Amino acid sequence: MTTLATPQRTRESADPGTRPVSRPRGGRAGGQHHGGRLAYVILIAAALFSAFPFYWTIVAATRSNADLARRPPALLPGGNLMHNFRQVLEQADIGKALLNSLIVSGSVTVGTVMCSTLAGFAFAKLRFRGRNALLALTVGTMMIPPQLGVIPLFMVIAELHWVNQLQAVILPGLVSAFGVFFMRQYLVQALPDELIEAGRVDGASTARIFWSIVVPVARPGMAVLGILTFMASWNDFFWPIIALTSQEPTVQVALRQLGGGYVHDQSVIMAGTLLGTLPVLLVFGLLGRHIVGGIMQGAVKG
16 A cells, blocks of 8 residues: 655655754743753852942941940941941031032043043044054053052142142043943944944034934943943042042042041941942942943844
8 A cells, every 4th residue: 555645754855854943941942041040049149248248338337336346246237327427427527528529420420421432433433544543542541550640640730729629530530541442342333334324424414423323322331331430430549539638528538537546436437438338329220220231232233
């Protein structure tokens, strides 16, 4: 008896090299990949280990200095937080320091983001003579230790009579070589040349192309650079302690005045540190999601 071959068997016999496509294990095709239990345990342990210093700051800020000197130390928050905050306000002008840090960090962040985006766009998409040499020179400045420029920089601000004034801290940080390089690398991947060519065809100038095309595309990268710059400027201690005094302090300079005496009051120092950390946490909470979005967008386009 002759058996008729089905269409499926006929196709398989016609192309013996084909194999049925199997779906990957662990989920649907194109779905999310989930790590094993060990991966989650490691991630949770790393998160707890990273968050413990901040938790200890909260515990120390709510305790007295005698509680911190005990062995073993207390691991739960106490009820001494408001007393320590009052000590902070009495020992240092923390309110003025917070305002000065907000002015300095905000100005430096806005200036760095705008200047770096402009320079990054020029290095990434514009053609001009000496572009590669200027980029190499800009990146090369990142290899010079910043401590080498402290004496010449202080001589300049002294000649300008800017000592103990906020512009002495703001102006040197308005341009960052890292920011220029970061935005250049981001725009190379995220900004297609076709968008710029379409703007040229429509008769847009370079300035119009920058504001209408480049800035919307570069917004995730600008947010990442902004939060990194704000955190670095807020936590900067080396240059403000040289250029400023206790009359015009930033937060980091004001914290230096806390807990003085023969025995340093660690609880007061931790309370001041907590006050100085809260604005950074607020900014990070508002803009932190752009870090992951910017990184993932660059990874997909790369």
